Amino acid sequence: MKLSVNDAVRRRATGAALAALVLGGGVVGCSKGAGEESPALTPAAAVAKAAKKTEDITSLHYRMKGEVPGEGRISGEAAMSMKPLAMSMKMTAKDQATDGPVEIRLVGKAMYIGGGLKAAKEMDGKSWIKFDLAALGADKELNTDQLGGGQTDKNPATESTFLTGSKNVKKVGTETVGGVRTTHYKGTIPLDAFRKSLKSQDKATREKREKALDQYTKMGIDAITMDMWIDGADHTKQFRMRGTADKGPLDMTVTFLDFNKPVTVTAPPAKDTVDLAGMMKNARQG
Template sequence: MKSSVNNAVRRRATGAALVALVLGGGAVGCSKGAAQESPALTPAAAVAKAAKKTEDITSLRYRMTGKVPGEGRVSGEAAMSMKPLAMSMKMTAEDQATDGPVEIRLVGKAMYIGAGAEAAKEMNGKSWIKFDMSALGADKNLNADQLGGGQADKNPATESTFLTGSKNVKKVGTETVAGVRTTHYKGTVTLAEFRKSLQGRDKATREKREKALDQYSKMGIDAITMDMWIDGADHTKQFRMRGAADKGPLDMTVTFLEFNKPVTVTAPPAKDTVDLAEMMKGAQQG
């Protein structure tokens, strides 16, 4: 049973985890009003100002769509609170044969993944699998980083700061995104350029941004083309990231619907949940 459940969970979780990994970073912003730009504010300064505002995020809700390397087209919606840490994400892998959207919930130090109908057959009808993020690692085939848990504690504002390392940020024009007037900026940045731009930053900021950078290095991405749509309150309303990875193209667009609003995520009912650690411990003892 252990092997079949592991395989079912891995198929369900991998695509969602990659999205969570990519979107464990992001930008944030959602305010109404016309896009306004100071005559003295250069494109680079506007992007830097928006990046600075991401440091004050406490929660956000967003939707995403695009392509993930090795997984194909994905779409979904998520909500996340930074303090206390909690996340709820529903994701659909459109190019893969699955039995419905994958749902991930992060509550405290536990991550729950909706196992789907096939895995539920192997778990006496239970449809959720619980992963203790502080205890995972004993099973090399199902560890926290593979399932996206290694990215779960990141402030999902980090990737929006990548464009601050670009040397060719340009203003594209003004556009309406989800009913909000924004200013569209675009540029390219190599990972080496962004890493260099972190020199002189405070230790906490530098470490957080370097951690986000590392995930792209592991994908084999050397450079990122980025579009940002910034609203009149200097928040990033939407961003798009594109890059060439070892397993195919990365092309993700994230649109922010709310931020700094209450986010509540609850654990699935215990009667519908299997604890992976207990299940594996029982299998080992058996």
């Protein structure tokens, strides 16, 4: 197997990872409850209450669709568990030459990228490439806010708190999203101001939100316009984030399907998998 094959597969993995990197959202809404908030609950208070609900999340299942700077249009579906840490995602990059969805799995301290039939032809019939995060030294940052050592997905619950950093949150109206009655809120978040406001938060909350902010500031985004749809149980059912990055526009919508339900992710068969760490070791020895 040629080392160039590794490079080709890594390019496919990187494209999917970058698309996944910008995913954000909140706690998925349940199917019960009306969309109208209490008359005494202001838009800012409603958003803060939904952000508080993120602390109870143990798992998420969601769909995403939109445009990623430098990557183009993407769509996909993902499920993730915080404890134990696991994730499964299928992503389609509509503006890239691929032979179908790219699948990403995180199992223990290993991340797997499935490239489909095209990858199998390039890798002697093996359609998966394994990134052993421990062997590659990336597992030190492996937590719910930096899945895959920062290469795949962020914890979607954290991004849902961003709207609390807006000084102009307003109620747009009531809408039905995925069969659930919700209240639609909207606001603009200047990222520098939001980061400064985090100094008043406790250490754990501050560090979690600062890590989530980093991915956007590194993209060159100064401010985010955010729409959030909150259900009658004060959960975020859907969100949309828009901004202007160095490499183009960001416009991502995430709709949550369920939360706090079991998520089981299994590793692909060993016979279908190429171990990147082993490949790199063999290349060095060769």
